[in-house]
Amino acid sequence: VRAELGTQLNELESLDSLGSDRALGQTQQMSDLVDVDWNATISSYIMQQTALQASYKAFTDMQGLSLFQLNK
Structure with missing residues (x-):
């Protein structure tokens, strides 16, 4: 027990x-x-969003090009 x-x-x-x-x-x-440091968090978010938008734009701009057009 x-x-x-x-x-x-x-x-x-x-x-x-x-x-x-x-x-x-x-x-x-x-x-x-x-x-949370809201200023740093919001700044980081905006920078990441801007980088993502830039990469989308670069991708769409490059998508229609061929290797011959890139060689000019």
Whole structure:
């Protein structure tokens, strides 16, 4: 009986520790989301969007050309 109670107590302590670890991880994730530098995030997004638009334009401009036209 004592061994069984000891086993159950160990399981409870393990679950408590696991719960604490998860709570700490979730707190860190929430902090990462809330403490965002919005100016840097928006600037990065706009730069990535501009680069993507430029690559789309370059692709569509090059799509209609042949090797003979590129060699001019």
